[in-house]
Amino acid sequence: xxxxxxxxxxxxxxxxxxxxxxxxxxxxxxxxxxxxxxxxxxxxxxxxxxxxxxxxxxxxxxxxxxxxxxxxxxxxxxxxxxxxxxxxxxxxxxxxxxxxxxxxxxxxxxxxxxxxxxxxxxxxxxxxxxxxxxxxxxxxxxxxxxxxxxxxxxxxxxxxxxxxxxxxxxxxxxxxxxxxxxxxxxxxxxxxxxxxxxxxxxxxxxxxxxxxxxxxxxxxxxxxxxxxxxxxxxxxxxxxxxxxxxxxxxxxxxxxxxxxxxxxxxxxxxxxxxxxxxxxxxxxxxxxxxxxxxxxxxxxxxxxxxxxxxxxxxxxxxxxxxxxxxxxxxxxxxxxxxxxxxxxxxxx
Amino acid sequence: xxxxxxxxxxxxxxxxxxxxxxxxxxxxxxxxxxxxxxxxxxxxxxxxxxxxxxxxxxxxxxxxxxxxxxxxxxxxxxxxxxxxxxxxxxxxxxxxxxxxxxxxxxxxxxxxxxxxxxxxxxxxxxxxxxxxxxxxxxxxxxxxxxxxxxxxxxxxxxxxxxxxxxxxxxxxxxxxxxxxxxxxxxxxxxxxxxxxxxxxxxxxxxxxxxxxxxxxxxxxxxxxxxxxxxxxxxxxxxxxxxxxxxxxxxxxxxxxxxxxxxxxxxxxxxxxxxxxxxxxxxxxxxxxxxxxxxxxxxxxxxxxxxxxxxxxxxxxxxxxxxxxxxxxxxxxxxxxxxxxxxxxxxxx
Numbered sequence: 001x002x003x004x005x006x007x008x009x010x011x012x013x014x015x016x017x018x019x020x021x022x023x024x025x026x027x028x029x030x031x032x033x034x035x036x037x038x039x040x041x042x043x044x045x046x047x048x049x050x051x052x053x054x055x056x057x058x059x060x061x062x063x064x065x066x067x068x069x070x071x072x073x074x075x076x077x078x079x080x081x082x083x084x085x086x087x088x089x090x091x092x093x094x095x096x097x098x099x100x101x102x103x104x105x106x107x108x109x110x111x112x113x114x115x116x117x118x119x120x121x122x123x124x125x126x127x128x129x130x131x132x133x134x135x136x137x138x139x140x141x142x143x144x145x146x147x148x149x150x151x152x153x154x155x156x157x158x159x160x161x162x163x164x165x166x167x168x169x170x171x172x173x174x175x176x177x178x179x180x181x182x183x184x185x186x187x188x189x190x191x192x193x194x195x196x197x198x199x200x201x202x203x204x205x206x207x208x209x210x211x212x213x214x215x216x217x218x219x220x221x222x223x224x225x226x227x228x229x230x231x232x233x234x235x236x237x238x239x240x241x242x243x244x245x246x247x248x249x250x251x252x253x254x255x256x257x258x259x260x261x262x263x264x265x266x267x268x269x270x271x272x273x274x275x276x277x278x279x280x281x282x283x284x285x286x287x288x289x290x291x292x293x294x295x296x297x298x299x300x301x302x303x304x305x306x307x308x309x310x311x312x313x314x315x316x317x318x319x320x321x322x323x324x325x326x327x328x329x330x331x332x333x334x335x336x337x338x339x340x341x342x343x344x345x346x347x348x
Numbered sequence: 349x350x351x352x353x354x355x356x357x358x359x360x361x362x363x364x365x366x367x368x369x370x371x372x373x374x375x376x377x378x379x380x381x382x383x384x385x386x387x388x389x390x391x392x393x394x395x396x397x398x399x400x401x402x403x404x405x406x407x408x409x410x411x412x413x414x415x416x417x418x419x420x421x422x423x424x425x426x427x428x429x430x431x432x433x434x435x436x437x438x439x440x441x442x443x444x445x446x447x448x449x450x451x452x453x454x455x456x457x458x459x460x461x462x463x464x465x466x467x468x469x470x471x472x473x474x475x476x477x478x479x480x481x482x483x484x485x486x487x488x489x490x491x492x493x494x495x496x497x498x499x500x501x502x503x504x505x506x507x508x509x510x511x512x513x514x515x516x517x518x519x520x521x522x523x524x525x526x527x528x529x530x531x532x533x534x535x536x537x538x539x540x541x542x543x544x545x546x547x548x549x550x551x552x553x554x555x556x557x558x559x560x561x562x563x564x565x566x567x568x569x570x571x572x573x574x575x576x577x578x579x580x581x582x583x584x585x586x587x588x589x590x591x592x593x594x595x596x597x598x599x600x601x602x603x604x605x606x607x608x609x610x611x612x613x614x615x616x617x618x619x620x621x622x623x624x625x626x627x628x629x630x631x632x633x634x635x636x637x638x639x640x641x642x643x644x645x646x647x648x649x650x651x652x653x654x655x656x657x658x659x660x661x662x663x664x665x666x667x668x669x670x671x672x673x674x675x676x677x678x679x680x681x682x683x684x685x686x687x688x689x690x691x692x693x694x695x696x
Contacts, residue, residue: 090555095583097556130576133556157577158557180531180562180575181553204554205529207438208445208481209506214528223571227528228478229505235443 001346002293002324002338007114009299009332016046017120019104020070023048023061026101027304028118029327031108032140033313034147040315041169042108042116042325043123043138043149044333047101058084058091060098062133062156063126073098088304089330096156102126103134105151107169113315113323114335123172130155130162130177139312141188141248148221150186150199153177161186161201163221178224179203185213185244187258188221189281190251197221198281200230200245200258211242213260215282231260231274231284238262238270238291246271246311247324252340254278255285259292259324259343261310269308270294271324273343286347293336295329303329316340349694350641350672350686355462357647357680364394365468367452368418371396371409374449375652376466377675379456380488381661382495388663389517390456390464390673391471391486391497392681395449406432406439408446410481410504411474421446436652437678444504450474451482453499455517461663461671462683471520478503478510478525487660489536489596496569498534498547501525509534509549511569526572527551533561533592535606536569537629538599545569546629548578548593548606559590561608563630579608579622579632586610586618586639594619594659595672600688602626603633607640607672607691609658617656618642619672621691634695641684643677651677664688 013025026049031042050072053059060073075082075093083092090099105124108116124135133154141148146165149172153162158181166172179186185202197218204211212232216224233243239262249256256276263269270291277283295307311326320340328334361373374397379390398420401407408421423430423441431440438447453472456464472483481502489496494513497520501510506529514520527534533550545566552559560580564572581591587610597604604624611617618639625631643655659674668688676682 154556156556157560157580158551158553159555160575176573177575178573179528180549180551180564181557182551182555183528201528203506203528203530205506206552206554207507207530208502208504209529212505216528218571219567220571223566223568223573225524225526225571227508227525232505 001342002336004297005114005335005337008297008334009328010114010335011042011044011108011116011118011333013332016044016106016118018048019046019122019125022051024051027327027331029330029333030137030310030312031325031327031333032138032149033315033323033325034140034142035315036147036169038111040110040113041140042110042313042333043140044106044108044118045103045136045138045327046106046122047103047134049101058082058100060091060100061102063102063131065129065132070102099133099154103136105135105138105149123169124149124151124164128153128162128174130157130160132156137184137310137312139187139245139248141190143188143190143221148188150178150188152184158182159184175222178222185246187245187248189249189256193279193281199224200249201227202244203227211244213243213245228282230282231258231287233262237289238264238294239272240264241267243272246326247314249276249281250314250316250322250340252344254344256281257340257343259311259314259322262291267307268295269310271309271311271326273347275344275347288346292338292343297328297334299332299334300328303331305330349690350684352645353462353683353685356645356682357676358462358683359390359392359456359464359466359681361680364392364454364466366396367394367470367473370399372399375675375679377678377681378485378658378660379673379675379681380486380497381663381671381673382488382490383663384495384517386459388458388461389488390458390661390681391488392454392456392466393451393484393486393675394454394470395451395482397449406430406448408439408448409450411450411479413477413480418450447481447502449482451484453483453486453497471517472497472499472512476501476510476522478505478508480504485532485660487535487593487596489538491536491538491569496536498526498536500532506530507532523570526570533594535593535596537597537604541627541629547572548597549575550592551575559592561591561593576630578630579606579635581610585637586612586616586642587620588612589615591620594674595662597624597629598662598664598670598688600692602692604629605688605691607659607662607670610639615655616643617658619657619659619674623692623695636694640686640691645676645682647680647682648676651679653678
């Protein structure tokens with residue numbers, strides 16, 4: 001049903017130049033993917049941290065708006081105000097949560113979709129008040145000659161989704177926050193349906209409700225409403241604890257094919273898929289029972305955060321072959337291949 | 349600075365007829381308030397529960413979409429799957445949170461703003477998929493001859509904000525979900541500013557961020573974007589843990605006066621106030637240092653959930669007198685009076 005590329009992982013942390021000499025890259029993962037002319041373009045999430053670190057300290061790199069550079073929150077491990085859960089991704093200090101790395105977005109280009117050349121400089125680096133903790137997990141949707149990038153924008157005020165656009169992958173225009181905290185894993189549909197733009201979103205309910213995929217509608221891609229739950233977790237299955245959109249919905253003759261991610265109570269992230277009505281994305285026509293991909297390869301089961309397959313993009317060729325690009329174990333980038341027919345047949 | 353009405357609480361649970369004979373009213377509180385012709389109209393939140401209840405059970409009333417009536421989740425206190433934190437408002441059972449009452453919205457009318465006659469029947473009762481756990485904490489904003497009601501819509505999928513409108517407080521039209529989970533305490537501004545509708549919102553950040561007032565913009569009141577943090581908690585002050593919009597922003601010569609609520613780490617809810625720029629609500633011009641009201645009266649410190657002053661509406665007369673209507677201890681409705689000048693002078 002799915003084949004991993006033999007060259008996996010196709011991008012590792014050693015392939016990426018840090019944004020500054022005193023930093024090291026810790027993760028190169030969760031790329032958006034899009035066909036651009038003859039190229040496949042990935043927009044990678046690059047997580048970095050300062051190289052210089054004492055064993056007895058935790059460091060949070062944060063973009064400082066005033067100076068326009070990164071500054072560091074340093075906490076020694078014997079500080080009584082430090083709450084360290086052991087999660088390598090962050091720590092809690094004096095009532096606030098901090099990240100141990102800061103992410104930006106970086107372009108990689110390929111002519112065969114398997115071998116990528118990674119740019120030396122960031123494409124989108126923290127700059128706005130809503131990005132001071134980083135830019136993460138982008139999805140690219142081509143709409144009318146523009147390429148819209150929906151990305152997780154993290155700051156001390158919360159985890160939002162912001163929008164940017166480009167025509168050439170050289171100049172990028174920021175369009176602001178489109179979903180307020182906490183909302184992530186946003187995938188815009190590539191065309192209007194019933195004269196409306198649509199997006200898959202992933203609100204994070206608090207007191208009541210599960211973390212699952214919702215749908216929203218917009219007249220202009222900037223303002224969103226008509227929110228409704230769509231593909232929610234199914235307790236007992238591979239996606240029993242969380243679901244979130246992964247790839248941009250793929251137009252097929254049968255409807256919109258969405259490759260999403262689902263996590264179970266052990267926080268193992270798999271890929272699943274669902275089919276939405278071609279003229280009305282509010283209607284789910286089918287949904288996989290078993291996962292499309294489960295973490296099995298060493299690069300998926302071992303890393304910064306193990307047992308994670310997390311896709312943010314796919315490229316479909318003229319034959320209906322789907323190449324899925326995904327972050328593996330929150331560390332490296334891998335790819336796998338399936339096809340539209342394979343997935344549609346599995347829903348029958 | 350503020351005077352409580354001598355008739356407080358002005359509405360108690362004994363004043364309200366339950367929506368059905370086998371139910372009892374447990375709270376009549378958190379009303380929206382608006383001037384309508386010569387009347388003051390309150391839109392009360394009425395929380396009800398079944399009268400028949402054994403000592404050894406917890407009951408969650410839920411609106412059943414198929415039958416169009418209320419059904420009950422009953423859990424005995426010795427059920428090992430019950431997680432009872434002691435909070436009278438809800439309990440946790442088999443991975444889901446449930447409410448021990450279900451709320452609808454009810455109209456009360458007055459000619460003097462102090463003595464109210466409460467309608468026998470609900471104005472807005474659960475009906476939609478996003479309302480199966482109830483409708484709560486409304487705010488009414490008059491815009492161009494219509495009265496827009498933003499309310500907390502609660503269901504098993506989460507706590508959203510939905511919108512309805514009316515022209516006559518007899519017929520109500522639902523306009524759907526405008527903010528996805530978890531978002532509450534939404535107050536629409538009563539006019540366009542810079543050709544844009546604005547709303548105060550209260551997202552609930554998860555991993556990072558505090559629960560505070562944000563601002564959003566809209567072309568049509570239905571789709572929202574341009575989210576940004578506005579009036580966030582101030583650790584150490586009365587609003588150190590949470591802030592949320594209470595009343596609809598009041599137009600003054602100096603700017604938009606917002607009476608909001610703030611809670612501290614002990615979950616004591618007070619009222620505060622802030623001033624926003626008249627032509628640009630993204631700019632906070634001033635903010636109180638001390639609370640405008642602190643729970644002190646017996647009906648504020650004792651009740652279903654003690655030490656809560658929670659306003660959802662105010663009425664301003666031609667002299668600039670502000671009558672604030674508020675829920676006290678999550679149980680009854682009370683009112684207090686201040687004035688625009690008093691609040692503006694306190695910000696100097």
